[in-house]
Amino acid sequence: MGGNILFLTGMIDQRTMDKYEKEAKEQSRESWYLSWALDTNKEERAKGKTVECGRAYFETDKRRYTILDAPGHKNYVPSMIGGASQADVGILVISARKGEFETGFERGGQTREHAVLAKTSGVSKLIVAINKMDDPTVTWSKERYDECVNKLTPFLKGSGFNPATDLEFMPVSGFTGLNLKDRVSKDVCNWYNGPSILEYLDNMQALDRKINSPLMVPIIEKYKDMGTIVVGKVESGKVTKGQSVMIMPNKRTVEISAIYNELEDEVSTSYCGDNVRLRLKGIEEEECSTGFVICDVKKPVKTTTTFEAQLAILEHKNxxxxxxxxxxxxxxxxxxxxxxxxxxxxxxxxxxxSKKAPQFVKKGQKVIARLETPGPICVETFEDYPQLGRFTLRDEGKTIAIGKVTKVIEN
Structure with missing residues (x-):
């Protein structure tokens, strides 16, 4: 689906697509060639599963977009959380193919965990794309589409999404590209009158950005390229070339020597909401790591090893x-x-x-708890900076609890 959007918006030309198709055929994977635009490493192409969060960019006549292709497989949920925490809007892709929808939606299926994690990571609006409508078991059937919608709605409502304002369901076919850019034609599907995915995104109201707040850019990845380069999303404030910034929690002051946008072009300023690459002067690549935050020198992010948080226990055996x-x-x-x-x-x-502190909590309860980390981490209260104040707790490959920071006990 991601590959097809890039192709339909002209970000990938026909020659590149032909090359992917030829390579995919050689590996007897001809129906996968569209996904190779975002699944770039060998492991992902061999298994047909996204492992890391792929990134790509495209433009429509109205807006510029970044696609974060997050993995759906349960072994790679940490990468999915990393992708969702940078997103403004989520597209939950559901398979309408007979048997596949049921597998994803039953207990232990990934559809449920992904919806909850998206909500916790700050994705407040979901487009639910009912995909594979072209499949022989579906053939654009309204009954199958309605069945998927009716089963998903109460569950998504329970996860905290308001069906009236936060959810938009639409039938699509990622492989044939129907209803991605242009509306699906009446000959194929005579019962759907809504917009296509890109049409809906173009007409969505822009989010409120905190441009005048102090700068905060959590580092998502870092590498060496004639100096130190870090990648992240500007969650608050704005960043300018030549600006002195502080990297927390190790309190290093560095200079921003260059800012690159999604298309690797150099820009002088980036604002809240932009995904950027920053070239840093005055620090080695080994001295910063994922999870560190680039922030304002005068008003740095809070760092702590102890904080209080409200936890909602989702599932735990004991x-x-x-x-x-x-x-x-x-x-x-x-x-x-x-x-x-x-x-x-x-x-x-x-x-x-409760006045009295509980001795234990179990599934389904909400609790205020004090949490401790071995080393200092950068957090803010949920009230001040939601992006840096909401979190997920995982154990043994499952999401145990979701939470929000209520009080930071500064060290």
Whole structure:
């Protein structure tokens, strides 16, 4: 689907597509050639699964877009969280093919976990693309489409999406490209009157950006290329070439010697919401790592090893008590944490805090807990900077809890 959007918007020319098609045929994978535009490494092409979060850019007449192609397979959920935390809008791709929708949606299927993780990572609007409508088991059937929509709606509502304002369902075919750029024709599908995916995105209201807030850019990746280059999304404020910035948590002051946009062109300023590559002067590549945050020298991001947070326990076999440890995913940072104290349980109906600290919590409960990390990490309260204040806890390959930071105890 991503490959086809790039092709339809003219970002990939026919020659490149022919090359992918030829290479895919040689490996007996002819129907996969469109996905090779975003699945670029050998492992992804051999397995037909996205492993890392692919990136690509395209433009329509109205806007510029970045596609973050996040993996769907449960072994690669950490990469999916990294992709979702940079996104403004999510496209949840559901297969309408007989048997495939059911597998994804049943208990243990990935559709459920992805919807919850997208919500926690800050994706507030979802386009639900019911894909593979061209499949012989579906043949653009309205009954099958309605069945998928009716099963998904109550579940997505339970995950925190408002069906009236946050969700948009549309039938598509990623392989043939129908309803991606241009609306699907009446001969193929006479019951759908809504917009195509790109038409809907072009007419969406732009998000409110915090351009006048202090600068914050969580580092997503870093590499050496005639100096140190870091990649990230400007979550707050703006960054200018020549500006002095601070890298937290190791309090290093560095200079931004160049800013590159999505198309590798050099620009002088980038604003909140832009995905950028920054060339840094005054620091070696080994001295910064994923999860560090580039921020304003006068008003740096908070760093701590202890913070309080509200947790919602999604699933866990056993009870959780003080001393429990898990892996924390917050913005682009992945760190081990331990629960040092459970402070209050929140009542289900009223949200009131209990006076007495609970001894343990179990699935379905909400709790205020104190969490500790071995080394300092960059966090902000959810109220001040939602992007740096919401997180996921995972253990043994499952998402255990979602949470938001309520209080940072600065060291």
């Amino acid at each position: 009870i959780i008590c003080a001393g429990y440890s898990a892996i924390l995913h917050i913005h682009s940072c992945v760190e081990e944490i331990s629960v040092s104290a459970l402070l209050h349980v929140l009542e289900k109906k009223t949200g009131k805090r």
